[in-house]
Amino acid sequence: MAAISRKHHYLPEFYLKGFTGEDGKLAVFDIENNRLKTKRLTPSQIFFEYDRNTLEFDGVKDDFVEKMYSQLETIVGHAFKKIKEQKSFSYLDAQDMFRIILFAGSLYWRIPKTDNLIKSEFENSSPDELYFEIRNKITGEKAPEDFINIIKKNDAFIKSYRAIKPVLDYMHQFDVSKIEDWKVYYATINDKGERKELHLIGDNPIIFRNPSNTDIFHQEIIMPLSCGKTLYHTRGKDVKVVEPTARIDVDRILFLQSKKYVCGPDGSYLEKIAEHASLYKDISPQAAEFLRNRVFDVFYDNTN
Template identity: 25%
Template sequence: MPKPSREIARKHHYVPEMYLSGFVGRKGRCFGVDAKERRPFKSRPKGIAAQRDFNLIEAPGIPPDALEKELSKLESVLAPGIKRVRETASFGTDGKDREDVINLITLLAVRNPRTRNDMQRIYTEMFRAMLAAPFEDKAKWEAVVEAMKAAGKWPKDEPSDFEGYKEFVENNLDKVKAHQNFSLEMELEALETLYWYFDARKWRILKAKEDSGGFVTTDHPVCIRSPGSLNYGAQFAPGLGLSDRDVLFPLSSKVALVGRMEGGEDIVELDDKGVADFNATVMGYAIKQIYAADDQYRYTRPAGKPLGKGCTLLQDSNLKVRES
């Protein structure tokens, strides 16, 4: 068998390495906590928030990793603007850096394992319902067959036995699943629509004070919460279009963003309590992993309890697994 002309990329990041680089500490590593496996770990961005074949395409004449390659190019284009916002805690004057940040937020909100799995379940149920619908009664099936014959799509001399086709569909319906190609197409279409939801918000830049412990991120970093409240990770939060919901997005261990429908775009410094409140919601949205520059970050715990710290997070009974 001839060798492929080039190596195909199979490890695909759903949270980009360039984004995770904002949460590295010593030796360029993130300090992580895995809520499912109940263990701490240290890793370079290359080793986390990735899934085999997450962006794989199956189509004749198209390299399987074509989308992965194009997404990598896009992330490289966004990276300089993201870096400037991190370093200056400012969107600059021409709006380009703000645009780059909004594009990154949109990518992360749309393309992640939780959303992918949720949408694939919906698509699969829809496809199964469509296949089963003609067999609710014989008249429906006959109407479908006649329509296909009129369109020239029914095989010549093929019998249209209602009971036989019905039995075949019922016996094989559980094998019908939405193909990943379809999911990828839907995600790409959603990017353009959702970009404008995020762009319409007024983005407040948050700066963590030196002694605050810093911001954290997760394997699902775009979060929604009611203003002034702690969310602790409602997976099915209200829609982005509602004016009484904030979008939270950590950009680095020192800079984070809050998108609101009202108010202006400004810069606010947060002390340890403010950073801890922000972190609590972000951590609650994690699928299973939390990332930070070190283990000294803080997060708000339920009323009456002191602030939690990263170094003791695994002993906290509120740490839950929220895998999709």
């Protein structure tokens, strides 16, 4: 039997490459120990867990969930390649935007932050709400409720479901007519003609207007796609000119909501943002909420 993969990234390597320095490596700030790591790491060396997506059936291990993620990465990789190649503007056709949006949904349910959330949602929702059903392959009859309840507590089934959940949500909840509400913006050029690519990446990289709402397709979000590119879901609003200060605020929020690591191309910038973020954390929860609201001030209603 062929060996299965064990090193499973919850932030894909191709995604992390957009946040590396010229050496192809990342500066890493260790949040738990409150320090910048002395060694720069490659994308393959961070944001992974061994056997995170490994399943076991009757004593036999399988990594087909990891293969599912790999297939998705292949699909969205084309759009990220196009974004990387574009220097001064974003021109993505509808198919590319669909891929980026699907990737955002997948990433949210792939990170450790949502481990307990996916278990709770899975256990407390009906099969209809989860968009699946289990039937006897011979008779075609639906499985009894007690069997469903057992399955819903099975770790292998939960891991499988979390991999396909973004696709199911995308199919059942995403409004194709609202594609224009999703926008990719590039870092602004300063008065010296320089493009300051600042964005960082952390283990919880999607910023929600309302963190208690997990429906990524129906609320405003901000998500760094690379150091200089950002995905916005505006929900019908417009986006003001995004000044460097607004982008720095995004990095501060990323620090506040990450638990283990935050990375970027430049170590000194990482340390500065860590210091800024700690000030907001030390003041009060209201200070952090004020910062979140300020981050979304770049959205404005154009109907008035």
